[in-house]
Structures are given as structure tokens and as C-alpha cells.
Amino acid sequence: MTGRDASPPVGDHTRDPEPPIWPSSGSVHELLRLHPQARVVQDSVGVTRVYAGRRGIRLGALSAGQTSALEVLGSRSVSFRTLLDSVRGDDEEISELLRRVREGGWLSVTLTGDGVPLLTFRPLAPAVPPVLELTCDPAELRLSRFAVLRAEPSGMVMESPLAHVAVEFHDATLVSLLASLPGRGPQESSEAVGYGSAVAPTCPAPRSEVVSEVLSALARHGFLTPRDGGAEREFPLAQWSQHELLFHSRTRLGRHDLEYGGTYWAKDIAAPLPAIRRPFGGATVQLPRPDLDALRTNDRTLTEVLEDRRSLRSHNDSAPLTLAQLGEFLYRGARNRERPGGRPGELGNRPYPSGGAAYELEIYPLVTRVDGVVAGLYHYDPEKHRLELLARPGPALTRLAEAARLSARMPSRPQVTLLVTARFGRVMWKYSAIGYALILKHVGVLYQVMYSVATAMGLAGCALGGGDSDAFAAASGLPWETESTVGEFLLGSTGEEN
Numbered sequence: 001m002t003g004r005d006a007s008p009p010v011g012d013h014t015r016d017p018e019p020p021i022w023p024s025s026g027s028v029h030e031l032l033r034l035h036p037q038a039r040v041v042q043d044s045v046g047v048t049r050v051y052a053g054r055r056g057i058r059l060g061a062l063s064a065g066q067t068s069a070l071e072v073l074g075s076r077s078v079s080f081r082t083l084l085d086s087v088r089g090d091d092e093e094i095s096e097l098l099r100r101v102r103e104g105g106w107l108s109v110t111l112t113g114d115g116v117p118l119l120t121f122r123p124l125a126p127a128v129p130p131v132l133e134l135t136c137d138p139a140e141l142r143l144s145r146f147a148v149l150r151a152e153p154s155g156m157v158m159e160s161p162l163a164h165v166a167v168e169f170h171d172a173t174l175v176s177l178l179a180s181l182p183g184r185g186p187q188e189s190s191e192a193v194g195y196g197s198a199v200a201p202t203c204p205a206p207r208s209e210v211v212s213e214v215l216s217a218l219a220r221h222g223f224l225t226p227r228d229g230g231a232e233r234e235f236p237l238a239q240w241s242q243h244e245l246l247f248h249s250r251t252r253l254g255r256h257d258l259e260y261g262g263t264y265w266a267k268d269i270a271a272p273l274p275a276i277r278r279p280f281g282g283a284t285v286q287l288p289r290p291d292l293d294a295l296r297t298n299d300r301t302l303t304e305v306l307e308d309r310r311s312l313r314s315h316n317d318s319a320p321l322t323l324a325q326l327g328e329f330l331y332r333g334a335r336n337r338e339r340p341g342g343r344p345g346e347l348g349n350r351p352y353p354s355g356g357a358a359y360e361l362e363i364y365p366l367v368t369r370v371d372g373v374v375a376g377l378y379h380y381d382p383e384k385h386r387l388e389l390l391a392r393p394g395p396a397l398t399r400l401a402e403a404a405r406l407s408a409r410m411p412s413r414p415q416v417t418l419l420v421t422a423r424f425g426r427v428m429w430k431y432s433a434i435g436y437a438l439i440l441k442h443v444g445v446l447y448q449v450m451y452s453v454a455t456a457m458g459l460a461g462c463a464l465g466g467g468d469s470d471a472f473a474a475a476s477g478l479p480w481e482t483e484s485t486v487g488e489f490l491l492g493s494t495g496e497e498n
Contacts (some may be wrong), residue, residue: 028118028213031077031110032098035123037257038106040070050106054253054260055125057104059097065089066097073101077110103127105164111217113210117170121221124257125164130220141215141224142181145232146242149175159256161249162222162237174214181224251437259432262356264344266429272345273425276336277362280379282389287327289385295332305455312460313408315369315415315492323372325457326365326416327385329491333453334363334446336382345429350382352449355438360426361446362483364390364476366400366417369492377419377475396475403471407464408490415492419472420446422486443487450489460495464488 034040037052048059048067062070068087072078080098084091101107105123112118147160156175158167169175218224225232232238240248249255259265300308315321338349340357348359363380365387367373377397378387391397404417420443428435447463454461467488473480 027113027209028217029079029112031079031112031117032073032083033077033108033110034070034073034101035106035108035257038074040074042067050101050104052106053257055105057100057106059100062097063089063093066093069094069097070101073107077108110170111214113214118174118210118214119170120168121165121217122168123165124159125255128164137212140227141219142227143178144223144225146237146240146245147223148242148246149178158223159246160222161245161255164255165221167218167221167223174211177211177215178218247437251434256433261432261434262430263432264430265432266425267344270425270429272429273360273423275339275346275348275359275426276381276383277379277423279381280388280390284381284389285323285373285378285387287330287385287387288324289331290328300456305452309451309455311451311462312454312494313410313462313490314495315410315412315460316495317369317412317415319493320369320371321415321459321491321493323370325459325493326370326373326491329450329453329457329459330363330365330380330382331385332456333449334380334382335385348382352442352445354442354445355427356430358426358430358438360423360439361442361486362421362423364419364421364472366397366404366419367415368401368413368417369415390477391475396471399471400468400475403468404464404488404490407466407488408462410490414490416490418450418489418491419467419485420487420489421472421478421483423483425482439486447487447489450491454491458494460490460492462490464490 034050035052039051040048041051042048046061048062048070050057050059050070059066065087066089069083069089072083072086078086084094087094098107103126105126108120108122110117110120144160144162146162147158149156149158151157154168156169156172158169158178215224237245250258253260333351336348336350336359340347340349343357347357348354349357350359354360363382365378365380367375367378369375373387374389375393376389377391377400378389380387400419401413401417405413408414422439422442424435424439427438431438451461451463464487467485469480469484472478472485478484
């Protein structure tokens with residue numbers, strides 16, 4: 001029996017058939033089209049490749065019918081039967097081509113009910129096995145806690161780190177239906193969007209059998225889960241919060257079609273931020289500079305520093321940190337050594353590495369007790385090697401110091417809390433998708449340098465796992481979305497308990 005006679009699901013029907021996207025009963029039909037960003041290229045020897053962003057697939061030498069099928073799929077959405085009728089070629093060849101582009105994540109599938117487009121599954125990456133094998137009625141499903149619904153110019157789009165597709169909704173009632181699913185019975189969820197009740201939806205509601213098949217399709221892609229949570233209750237998924245798993249999936253290649261890496265996407269809409277932050281205009285404190293030649297000769301070895309490194313949370317307030325020690329610590333770990341050229345925007349060079357030499361991290365010492373420095377919140381100028389006063393002690397600084405003390409479980413406030421911020425635009429101006437992930441990596445390497453310098457100097461250093469960005473915004477007056485704290489490091493003289 002040929003593909004035309006059987007109207008099979010997309011796939012190679014000459015072998016064990018690939019499961020269809022949904023358990024079709026004939027109420028819902030699919031329209032096929034190449035990924036909207038796909039580019040089909042044929043080289044001089046007749047090899048066809050498909051590209052989208054950073055990924056691609058080699059299809060090899062295609063027959064005339066397969067080449068024609070790709071052209072049709074690249075120009076419009078068609079049903080499987082219409083595609084077969086519109087190209088000259090063997091049905092099995094066309095099915096094999098569709099299987100490969102579908103498995104490779106190159107085929108968008110629009111589901112229609114009664115001839116009306118309902119939603120489109122837009123591929124983000126190569127296909128993965130179905131997340132959920134349905135063992136319950138679709139009405140017994142609820143929205144996965146990992147699903148994220150957002151607005152785009154084209155309409156509402158839903159994504160999930162568990163899915164290799166994004167869902168573009170063409171029917172507003174389906175979005176309402178999804179919102180009504182959690183914690184409701186089947187009849188209640190239908191009535192909530194006007195299916196069989198006096199509540200009128202904003203547009204005609206699909207028939208119940210159509211809704212059932214659409215829910216099944218969403219479940220197979222990981223957007224829905226059984227009401228009891230299913231696999232989401234088990235540790236491999238239970239260990240993840242929604243935002244952390246989404247962040248992980250969207251900052252690594254493989255499960256999205258976002259622009260990725262150093263794209264300089266903002267070069268036409270904004271100027272890059274300068275490598276060195278402009279002064280605030282406050283009073284300054286010049287910091288002493290250590291003798292690096294003497295340190296090269298007399299400093300502790302790298303092995304000693306790494307092996308002796310500890311998180312020390314006790315400060316000796318009877319002999320607090322000095323201005324010279326704070327100056328040496330910042331000079332050795334965070335000063336800007338030069339401004340290299342040769343790339344778009346200003347670059348930096350500091351003792352720790354930074355992606356693209358962006359060096360977006362800034363250090364704001366919150367000084368509680370340092371011999372030679374008045375208490376307050378300062379900004380460290382990494383080029384002029386000085387402190388600039390931003391704020392004197394008050395409720396906002398008390399809130400920051402107390403938060404650090406409580407986080408480290410210290411009996412008294414830290415002598416210095418080094419508040420590490422990021423000027424986000426230094427990284428975001430160049431990088432797509434990975435910008436914030438890079439910033440967090442930079443915080444990690446800065447922490448390691450800070451720990452190493454503190455250990456070499458015999459000081460008490462301790463990194464914190466989190467902090468209050470709103471408190472810093474209140475204390476500094478800096479816009480939260482432009483520059484905000486991304487790390488905290490405590491520094492002080494070594495106490496007896498250490």
C-alpha cells in the first residue's frame with residue numbers, strides 16, 4: 001500500500017514506523033514546513049545541506065523528487081498527502097527525507113482542527129524520544145512546572161527545557177485551557193474556557209476530541225504531566241527549580257535556536273560600555289601598591305596557597321585589616337593592568353580571566369572596620385588603584401552588612417564585605433544567550449583569585465553563596481537592571497578561631 005493510499009504519518013513506513021506526534025483519531029491533521037530559519041544549500045558536487053544558526057545537517061545527494069519536496073517545504077505549509085501530490089518522486093523516498101529532516105529538528109508541524117490552525121511545533125534542536133508515554137486520559141494532565149509561556153510579536157509561545165520544540169499558539173482558547181488545567185477535574189477545566197458551559201470563549205472553541213488530541217501532543221513533548229507530577233516528582237527532575245533548568249538549557253547548545261556566542265548583536269543600537277567605570281565623583285582614598293618584585297621572590301608557593309586555602313569566617317577586630325593590606329589584596333587580585341586594543345569596544349586585562357576581555361565585574365568594598373579607612377561603601381577603581389566613597393553608614397549599609405554576617409554565621413559584622421557587581425552591558429552587548437552564564441563563570445574565577453591572595457597574605461577570606469541585590473541598589477543608587485551585585489566576598493584579619 002503506498003503513502004498516497006494509506007496517508008501515513010510522516011516517517012519511513014518501510015520499516016518499524018516512528019510513533020506519530022499524537023495518537024491521531026482523524027480529528028487533527030498536520031501541516032509540514034521547514035524550520036523558518038532553515039537554509040538549503042547544494043554544493044558543486046550535488047550534496048545538499050540544511051543550516052539554521054550554528055547547526056546543520058548533511059542530507060547527501062538527493063533525488064529530483066526529494067529536492068523538489070524540500071523546495072515545497074521551504075515555501076509553504078503542506079499536508080503529507082499534498083506534498084506527495086505536488087512532487088514527482090517515489091513515496092518511500094519522500095518519506096525517508098521527511099523522517100531525516102524531522103529527526104534532525106528541521107521540520108515545523110502545525111496541527112489543525114476542522115481546517116483551522118491550532119498550534120505549531122517549531123523545532124529547536126534534533127528530536128528526542130517522547131517525554132511522556134501517555135497512560136492516562138488527556139483530561140487527567142496538568143501543565144508541567146517547567147513550561148514557560150511568553151508573548152512574542154507573532155503571538156503566545158510556550159517553551160520548556162524538557163522539550164526540543166517551541167509551541168506557537170494560533171488559538172487563544174488553547175492558552176486558556178492550559179491555564180485551567182492544574183488542580184481541576186476534566187469537566188471543570190473544559191467549563192473554565194467555555195467548553196460546554198455558559199462561559200463564552202473569545203473565539204470558537206475546538207471540539208472536545210480535537211482538544212484531547214492537542215493535549216496528548218503537548219504531553220508527548222513534555223509540556224504536560226500527569227496530575228500527580230509523574231517523573232517531575234523523582235529526583236532527576238525534582239532537584240531542578242524551573243528557572244535553573246531553563247537557564248541551563250538556554251545557555252548551552254542543543255535545546256534552543258537562539259543566537260549564540262559572540263554575535264555583537266547590539267552594535268547597531270548602543271555603544272559599548274567603557275572598559276573602566278566612570279568615577280562617581282565622591283571623595284577618594286589612594287591605596288598603597290605592593291612591591292610585585294619582592295612578592296615574586298618571597299611569596300608563598302602556588303601549592304601552599306591552594307592546599308592551605310580555607311573559608312575563614314572569624315575576624316580579629318582587636319587588630320583589624322589595614323589600609324595597606326586592603327590595597328595589596330585589591331592590587332594583586334583585581335587591578336586593571338592594561339587596555340588591549342584590536343577588537344570592537346574597549347578591553348581590559350586583570351589578574352583573572354574574562355570572556356572576550358570584557359571585565360564587567362566591579363568591586364564595591366563595604367568597609368565596617370579597616371585601620372586607615374573611614375567606614376562606608378566604596379567603589380574600587382581598578383585603573384587608578386583607589387577607593388571612591390559612595391555612601392556613609394546608614395540603614396542601607398547596615399542591611400548589607402547584617403545580611404553578610406548572617407549568611408556567614410559570624411558573631412560580628414565582617415570587617416570588609418567585597419560586593420561584586422556586573423555592568424551587564426559589557427558582556428550582553430557582544431554575547432547572545434550565554435551572557436549571564438559568562439558573568440557567573442567570571443565571578444567564580446574572581447573568587448578563586450581572591451581566595452588565593454587572601455591565603456598568601458594570611459588574611460581571612462570567605463565567599464558567600466548569595467546576597468541582596470535590592471539592598472545594594474538602595475545603597476548605591478545604581479539601576480538594578482544595569483549594574484547589580486552577582487557575588488559577595490568577606491575579608492578581614494585572621495581571628496583566633498581560625
